[in-house]
Amino acid sequence: MLSASLAWKLFWRDWKSGELRVLIFALWVAIGGLTAVTLLVDRIDRGMTKEAAQVLGADRIVSGPRPIKPEIKAYALSQGLTVSDLLWFSSVAVAGSEFELATVRAVDDAFPLAGDLAIADKPFTEGTATQGAPKSGEVWLSSRLLALLKIEVGGSLQIGVSQFKVAGVITQEPGGSSFFNFSPTILMNLADVPATKIVQPGSRLNYRLAISGDENSLQNFDQWVKDQLDNSERLIGAASGAPQIGSALGKAKNYLNLSGILGLILGGIAIAIAANRYATRHFDHSALLRCMGLRKNQVVITFCLVLLLAGLLGSLLGGITGYFINELLIQSLSDLLPEQVPPPRVASFLINLATGLTVLLGFALPALIRIRSVQPMRILRRDLTPMSMSGWMTVVIAIVTLAVILYWYANNWTLVLSVILGGCLLVAVCLGCSLVLLSLAKRLAQKRSISMRFGIEHLRRHKGASLIQITAFGLTLTLIATIFLMRNELIADWQAQLPEEAPNHFMVNIRPEEVAALNEQFEQLSIKASHVFPMVRGRVVALNEQDPKDYLGENSRGHNSLRRELNLTWASEFPEANTLLSGEWQMAPAENPVISIEQEMAERLNLTLGDSMTFNIAGDEITATIESIRKVEWDSFQPNFYVIFNDQALQKFPSTYITSFYLSPDRKLVLNDLVQAFPTVSIIELDLILSEVRKVLDKASLAVEVVLIFVVLAGLAVLFATTRATLDEKLYESALLKTLGANRAFVRKTTLVEYWLLGLLAGILAAIASEGLAFVLYEYVFKMTPQWHWWLWLGAPLAGMLLVVPAGGLGNRKVFSLPPITLLNEH
Known part of the structure; x- marks a missing residue:
């Protein structure tokens, strides 16, 4: 009880005197930025995921070759979710003398x-928004199928043994666009399926249960249904159902999580510096309390309670500020954000409050332990400064605190370890390089003005404090530079993978004799098309002349390529949207076949250059040696392959060809000409997927821009706390200099020289560390090609000086203005 009462009095006194304001401000900025970032990330993430579900046609799809278990549908309904029954199958559609293989989607009235x-009413025109299934006895057809069957709306066609009236043309269909949907589409009423008598024992069917609803119910359903599905059933979400959107969302979430993590680290650094200054200034108070009879533990508990009160105040202020900033952003950016942005979750505030207190105690613990070690004798001998904790112990406490909190937020050990290792690397570089740079600075300043020499010599005399400042400034600049690099490269990567004229149509089932005529047709119609690739189907049957199960052991199921037939191709030219990682691209015709394989496939199958793979193609086996390994941009909307053979290696096998091309919306009727010229070719329209991917990328880019602002603000809090940490020492030294005759201009100039040099050194170190950290993040988190940023080596030192020097000048205004007698009386 005594500790609580005393802690309140100390807190109130320190608040009025300004002792706690720096610490509370640092916590306020850290938690305010974290709250705004986490709320923004969470709400935009949930909103974008919800919006991306429009491509899938539902929030979740349970898919399988047999009717979905009734208990799954019953559980979904019990959770308040909306459901829709679907059935997909292939069938020949017949109209008069014309017939065509089509994908039939039988849907209910909830679709x-x-x-x-x-x-x-007509092909390739703007349609009317519709809800539900066609009327019984009627069907809706895709525009291509009308042209292939040579019928019009109002005509009839036969599916199975039943006749149906063509009642409309599908111009837009959620869940219908797919890279693997090669056949034109028919939508029919689910109740009409039995009359067709197509569903027979052994029929290849795809039963689907579409599910939508609120987030909590969906999460409950996800957890429950996983144990109910067998090996033939799948639970599909927006990301897995639309891989291109899933890839964009994944990179956006990783970046936003990274931004929140780095903002939190900056806040932790500011708190650690402010807490250390607070503890140092309270050594005398601790000694006085010990003289008045308090034990060591009571003193520590008292100051812990003071910091707890400060932490609660700072965290609450930060949470409230972050909430209002988040609401302001959501309102001001409503036209650019997802149409339905979910409300913030109460749990986010509680988590951020707990985070603020955890960061405060974790980073302030070393300083509090020093307070515990203050001896009562310090009342008479102020030089009895308590020993600080072991440097290793301080580092361990900081790293453990960071690791726990970062994993709590990011749930990604790779991301957390990348950030922590990058920070440790910077600290190590600072400790090793700062002394060298300070020594070089002294040599360069020997013939400079006395104020410059004095400022540099002051940094050398206080090496410990200088190293702390360089480390703090360097970490701040590193994290800001890393976020800036990620922002630029991520947006550039998105723009590169999805240019304005990215392919929005695929053509498959092209016969070899049609390739030349198709290329000629593309040229006549001024259509921009990608390379036309031959394609055969083959299954992997051996790795290095061993059965895959024997070669991989328990990991034989680790890659989908072992469970299905692959699309194989051959080529002499290196394909677009690919990057050669190792080996050589030597794909000329040869007696012994060679292949190039995709990077992730090589890793999962434990293959490298020189290894061999055996494929079964149409009953024949062919073995090829791995000549090169490629990185493939699967979300580039280009034809891509896991395995590419050398030129003509598979020419003896029956093959079809595949290509992709761009067609603007106002030229959609050109598809009719292509269908008429090549009636056996299938055209896959990807406009809906492409449109949704663009929307997701635009909104993710906006979120990236907003989050960068908060990281910069957190960095400014570190600069402010760092300059305040050395304020007492500078006040005392400036008083001595003024007493000895130095004028205000000299004191100002020597102080600014110190910060000029600190900013320069911190910028150099930040350039080194941010390049290393960016390399790790590019390679292992964002799966992007690392790049060298020459401008960073000029920009980081310049930014260091532009940020540190003004912060030092503002933080030391009292040093310049107060007369020496006032300063000496205070100290």
């Missing part, structure tokens, strides 16, 4: 649960 279904 679609997400996205827009549009039906028109």
